[in-house]
Amino acid sequence: MEPVKLGLDIGATKTLGVVLDADGKIRAEVRERTAPGADGVVESAGRVVDALRAATGDPLTGPVGVGIPGLVDVEQGAVKHAVNLGLDGDFVPLGDLLGERLGLRAVVENDVNAAALGAAALSGESDLVYVSIGTGLAAGLVLDGVLRRGEHGAAGEIGHLPVDPHGAICSCGQRGCLETIASGSAIAAVWPSDDVPPAQALFAAAQAGDPKAVQLRDDFAAGVASAVRALGLTVDPAAVVLGGGVAQLGEPLRVAVAQALLDQASGSPFLASLDLAGRVRVVPADHPVAAVGAALLGER
Numbered sequence: 001m002e003p004v005k006l007g008l009d010i011g012a013t014k015t016l017g018v019v020l021d022a023d024g025k026i027r028a029e030v031r032e033r034t035a036p037g038a039d040g041v042v043e044s045a046g047r048v049v050d051a052l053r054a055a056t057g058d059p060l061t062g063p064v065g066v067g068i069p070g071l072v073d074v075e076q077g078a079v080k081h082a083v084n085l086g087l088d089g090d091f092v093p094l095g096d097l098l099g100e101r102l103g104l105r106a107v108v109e110n111d112v113n114a115a116a117l118g119a120a121a122l123s124g125e126s127d128l129v130y131v132s133i134g135t136g137l138a139a140g141l142v143l144d145g146v147l148r149r150g151e152h153g154a155a156g157e158i159g160h161l162p163v164d165p166h167g168a169i170c171s172c173g174q175r176g177c178l179e180t181i182a183s184g185s186a187i188a189a190v191w192p193s194d195d196v197p198p199a200q201a202l203f204a205a206a207q208a209g210d211p212k213a214v215q216l217r218d219d220f221a222a223g224v225a226s227a228v229r230a231l232g233l234t235v236d237p238a239a240v241v242l243g244g245g246v247a248q249l250g251e252p253l254r255v256a257v258a259q260a261l262l263d264q265a266s267g268s269p270f271l272a273s274l275d276l277a278g279r280v281r282v283v284p285a286d287h288p289v290a291a292v293g294a295a296l297l298g299e300r
Contacts, residue, residue, distance in 0.1 A: 006052065006060050006104075007295025008045055009111060009288060010034060010068045012084035015041075017048035018291040019056050024121060028055040029288065036086035038097060041068075046101045062104025065297030067114030067290045068094065071153055077108040107297040111290050112156065113147055116140025118293030119241040119283060127238040129231045130289075131158070133224060134244035136171075137179040139231055158227045159183065182223030184246050190216050199246045207252070217256060225260035232276045240276070243283040254282045 004027060005020040011034060019028040030051040034044045045066070053060050070082030077095020079087055087094075098106040116130035117140075126145040132138050137159030141148040148155045159179030160172045167176025180186055184199060191213065193201035202220070205213035228240050247253060258277040265271035283289050 004056070004058060004060070005295040005298060006049070006062065006064045007114075007291045007293070007297070008048060008064060008066045009114065009290035009294055010041060010045060010066060010085070011111070012069070015044045015048050016288055016291045017045075017052050018288060018295055019052050019058070019060065020292065020295045024292075026288075026292070028052050029291075030055065034085065038087060038092050038094070041085055041087065041094070042097045042101050045098055049102050060104070062102070062106075063298035064098070064102060064104055064106050065114065065294035066094070066098065066106055066108045067111035067294040067297075068108060069111050072108055072110045074107075074109060074149070077106060079108060105298075109294065109297055110140075110149075110153070112138045112140040113149065114140075114293035114297065115243055115290040116142050116156075116293065117147060117296050118287075118289030118291070119243060120145075121292060121296060122283070122287060122289060123239055123241065123281070125237075125239045128241060129156075129228075129235065129237040129239070130241045130243055131224070131227060131231070132244035133183060133242060133246040135183060135185050137183045137224075137227060139227070141231075141235060141237075143235060143237070158231060161227075161230060163223075163226060178223055178227050182220055182227060184244070186223070187216075187220055187246070197245070197248070199249055203249055203252050203256075218260070221253075221256035221260040222264070224257045225264055228257065228261060228276055228280065229264060229271070232274060232279070236274075238279070239281060240279050241281050241283055243289055247282050248285050250282055250285055254280055 009016045015034045016031045021027045070079045078091035080091045095106040095108045112132045119130045120142045130140040139156035164176030168180040170177035188198040191202040206217040261277040
C-alpha cells in the first residue's frame with residue numbers, strides 16, 4: 001500500500017481531516033462537528049480518523065499532524081489559550097491524548113502555521129507569508145522553506161500591531177490593533193448580517209454601490225494591506241497568501257487588498273518598486289490548506 005499522510009484541522013466548530021497520497025493529492029476528506037473541552041476535541045478527532053480509515057481502507061498508522069488554535073508547545077505537543085475550544089488555563093497534553101485515542105503519534109502545531117505550510121505546498125513557493133483573516137488576524141511564515149515560530153511562538157501575530165492610538169481596545173489589551181480593523185469580527189461589528197456572513201454582505205453592498213459599504217470595505221482592505229505591507233517590509237516574502245474565513249470572498253478580496261496596497265504605495269517610489277500588490281494571492285475556497293499543512297507536519 002502506498003504511503004499516505006494524515007492531517008487534522010481542529011477548529012471551534014468543525015474538525016476537518018484529510019489523507020494525502022504520495023504525490024500530495026487529497027485522497028479522502030472528512031469533517032465532523034468539534035465538541036468542546038479536551039475530551040470533546042479528542043473524541044471529535046477520533047471520529048474523523050475512524051471515518052478516514054473506513055473511507056480509504058487504510059489503517060493510517062501515522063503519524064498524524066494536527067493544526068489547532070491557541071498557544072502550542074510543539075516539543076511537548078501541548079496547547080493552551082484555545083478558548084473557543086474550551087482549552088484554557090494550563091497546557092493540555094493534546095498530542096499524548098490524541099495518541100492514546102488514535103493509536104499513533106500526533107504532531108501538534110498552531111493552525112495558522114499549519115495553514116502556511118499548506119499554502120506553501122499548494123503554491124510551490126518556499127518563501128511565503130500566509131495571512132489568516134478570520135475572527136482575528138494572524139500570519140504564518142514559511143521562510144526559505146522553514147516554518148518560523150519565534151522564540152515565544154509569537155511570530156506572525158500581526159493582528160496585535162497597534163496602528164491607531166485612538167482606536168478600539170483589542171482583545172489583547174492594547175488599543176487600535178490591526179485586528180480591530182482588519183478581521184471578520186471587525187467587519188461584523190460595523191456591518192452585522194443575519195442571513196449571510198458579514199464580510200460577504202459588506203462586499204455585496206459595496207459592489208451594489210452603497211456609499212457606506214464602499215467606505216467600510218475600503219477601510220477594511222486598507223487594514224489588511226497595512227498588515228501585508230508590514231510583513232513585506234519585515235521579511236520580504238515571494239508571495240503573500242490570504243486565507244481564513246473572510247478569504248471565502250475570493251477574487252473580490254484580492255482585488256480590494258491589492259488596490260489598497262497600490263494606493264498606499266502611490267506616494268512612495270520605494271514602496272511601489274516592491275510590487276506588494278502583485279504578490280497577493282487568495283487561497284482557493286475549496287482547498288483545506290490547514291488540514292493539508294497539518295498532514296505535512298509528520299515528515300518535517
